[in-house]
Amino acid sequence: MTPNLTKNKFSRFSFLLQPKYIFGVLVVLAALIAVKQYNHGSYNNYSIFKYTFWHLIESKSLYAHYPDEYWDRNHYGPVFALFIAPFALLPDALGMVLWNVCSVLVFAFGVQSLPLSNKVKAIIVLICANELITALLSFQFNIFLTGAILIAFSYTLKNKNLIASFPIVSCTMIKLYGIVGLAFFFFTQKKIQFILGLFFWAVVLFVLPMLLSSPKFIIDTYIEWFNTLVYKNSSNISLDSYQDISFMGMVRRALGDPTIPNSPFLIGGVLLFGATYLRIKQFQFLEFRLLLLASTLIFTVIFSSGSESPTYIIAFTGVAIWFMSKSHPSKWHIALLVFAILLTSLSPTDLFPKVARVFIRNHALKALPCVIIWFTIIYEMLTRDFKPKSIAVCEN
Numbered sequence: 001m002t003p004n005l006t007k008n009k010f011s012r013f014s015f016l017l018q019p020k021y022i023f024g025v026l027v028v029l030a031a032l033i034a035v036k037q038y039n040h041g042s043y044n045n046y047s048i049f050k051y052t053f054w055h056l057i058e059s060k061s062l063y064a065h066y067p068d069e070y071w072d073r074n075h076y077g078p079v080f081a082l083f084i085a086p087f088a089l090l091p092d093a094l095g096m097v098l099w100n101v102c103s104v105l106v107f108a109f110g111v112q113s114l115p116l117s118n119k120v121k122a123i124i125v126l127i128c129a130n131e132l133i134t135a136l137l138s139f140q141f142n143i144f145l146t147g148a149i150l151i152a153f154s155y156t157l158k159n160k161n162l163i164a165s166f167p168i169v170s171c172t173m174i175k176l177y178g179i180v181g182l183a184f185f186f187f188t189q190k191k192i193q194f195i196l197g198l199f200f201w202a203v204v205l206f207v208l209p210m211l212l213s214s215p216k217f218i219i220d221t222y223i224e225w226f227n228t229l230v231y232k233n234s235s236n237i238s239l240d241s242y243q244d245i246s247f248m249g250m251v252r253r254a255l256g257d258p259t260i261p262n263s264p265f266l267i268g269g270v271l272l273f274g275a276t277y278l279r280i281k282q283f284q285f286l287e288f289r290l291l292l293l294a295s296t297l298i299f300t301v302i303f304s305s306g307s308e309s310p311t312y313i314i315a316f317t318g319v320a321i322w323f324m325s326k327s328h329p330s331k332w333h334i335a336l337l338v339f340a341i342l343l344t345s346l347s348p349t350d351l352f353p354k355v356a357r358v359f360i361r362n363h364a365l366k367a368l369p370c371v372i373i374w375f376t377i378i379y380e381m382l383t384r385d386f387k388p389k390s391i392a393v394c395e396n
Contacts, residue, residue, distance in 0.1 A: 019121045023108040026125070026132065030100035033136045038093045046096050046139040048074050053088040056081040059213045062221055063228045075232055076141070078209045078221045079173040083144075100136050103143035107132065110150030111317075115157065115286060120324045127320035127337075130345045131313040140310045145171050145178065146297070146317050152181035153293050156188045164188070165197030173205050176229070177304075177314070183296045186277065187289060236305040237262075240362065243308045246301070247371050249364040262305055269303045276381040285386040287325050291377050294322035298374045302367050309348050309361075315370045316345060322377055336376065340369035 037043050047070040055062050055074075062074050062081070087095040087102075111121050125132075135143050148167035155164035164184075171178020188194050210218045236243040239258050243249075248265045252258055273295065282288040297318030301307045307315075323329060323337045344367075346352065347360045360366060 017122045018118055019108070019112055019125060022122055022125050023104065026104050026108070026129070027101055029133070030104045030136050031097045033133070034096040034100040034139075035093070037137065037139070038096050042137075043092070043096055043139060044070050044072065046092070046099065048072065049076075049080070049084045049099075049139070049141075050088040050092070050095065052076060053081045053085045056209060056212055059217050061224065063224050073228070075228060076175055077173045077225055078218055079170060079205050080141075080175075081212070082205075082208055083170075083174065096139065099139060103136065103140075103147075104132070106144050106147035107150075108147070110147030110154070113151055113154035114290075114321075115154065116324070124317070124320040124324050127323070127341070128313065128317050130349070131316040134348065135310040135313040138310050140313070141175065142311050142313050145175060146314045148178060149181055149297060149300075149314070150293075150317070153184050153187075153289075156184040156194070157289065159188055159190050159193075161188055161190055161194040161197045162200070165194060166201050169198055169201035170205055173202075177300050180296050180300050183273075183292060186283060233305055242361070244305045245309065245311070245361075245364045245366050246304055246307045247367060248303070248305060249307075250367050250371070253363050262303075266303055269299060272378050273299055276378065279381065282381075282386050288381065288386045290321055290325040291381050294318040294325070295374060295377045295381070297321070298370050298377070302370050302374060307367070309366060312344060312366065312370070316340070319344075319370060319373055322373060332376075336369065336373050340373060344369045 051066065051069050052062055052074050055066075056078060062076075062078060065073055084099075087099045089095075090098065108125075111125055114121060114124075116124075132143065148171045152164050152167045155161070158164075164181075168178055168181035171181070185191065185194060206218070237249075237252070237258055238244070239253055239256065241249075244252070247269075248260065248262050251265075252260045276292065276295070279288070295318070298315045301311055301315035304311075319337070319340050323333060326333060329337075343360070343365060347366060348357060352360070
């Protein structure tokens with residue numbers, strides 16, 4: 001068969017490489033996963049989410065231990081009670097299905113909003129598919145969060161700052177991770193409008209939960225939330241935790257020393273991340289902006305001691321955007337992507353023998369490819385001239 005005939009044969013199926021078809025499959029898969037988890041009684045995270053709403057209505061502590069309702073504790077801000085309310089009011093089975101479906105739809109909207117071709121968007125989704133499924137199995141909020149960061153990025157580029165600021169503020173008031181959306185501030189031409197949007201949503205979202213309880217209860221809840229997060233951060237740091245799958249966690253476990261602090265890593269990471277903003281002349285180029293987006297998504301995870309396996313939907317979306325931002329990826333880029341797919345995405349699955357899965361988890365090696373890719377991104381952002389090879393000049 002000649003190459004042209006082969007190309008023509010497979011071109012008939014090229015229509016399948018469209019985001020709408022891929023997301024359609026993922027929506028169905030999200031619903032099926034929810035049904036499966038419900039039938040197996042594996043939905044503790046969803047129970048935590050649901051009772052956040054009911055505890056707010058009853059003015060009960062959102063962070064106390066309720067062993068009759070769920071194990072573990074809630075770690076989300078009081079605003080989350082508003083987001084989960086439509087689902088909490090439904091029967092559990094239906095609420096779980098809709099929660100997973102809505103998670104995928106928000107993620108889909110975020111990817112679809114990116115200034116990229118449909119083919120590129122479709123491949124980004126396919127690269128992230130396994131991490132997406134991992135997060136869906138535990139009803140993770142991180143899928144929403146990833147989509148929200150993408151939306152904040154895209155709408156900041158469009159100067160639609162009231163829309164862009166909403167996911168930043170809302171996700172910050174839910175899980176703090178959303179604050180990374182401020183990284184895109186310099187990409188808007190209407191900076192005052194952006195700042196006003198942040199203040200507007202902060203006030204609205206601070207007041208709204210008070211309508212379901214009382215001002216005093218919400219203020220006290222925010223204080224309790226802060227104290228809970230401080231305690232949780234310290235408890236995450238151990239040599240055998242399912243969390244702390246981070247740059248710091250990798251080093252702590254490699255050296256067998258849980259007392260190694262986060263601060264030197266965070267200071268170094270922030271300095272490197274911030275150094276990319278010195279290249280002001282590169283801001284106008286789309287590839288530079290996409291690399292900043294990718295860097296932001298990966299940074300959020302690899303420098304957090306609260307990162308666990310399902311959190312990596314955030315970082316792996318950054319990996320996919322980094323790779324797909326390149327019109328001509330080098331052998332090094334391809335090798336890094338394959339390494340990330342194998343070690344970060346597939347290592348927790350049954351494709352790896354149990355002894356390997358346990359070793360990788362115990363040493364937080366899921367983080368390793370993302371750490372290497374993040375440093376690669378920072379190096380590129382600090383050294384490359386993006387004008388000759390940029391995807392396009394981004395015009396707001």
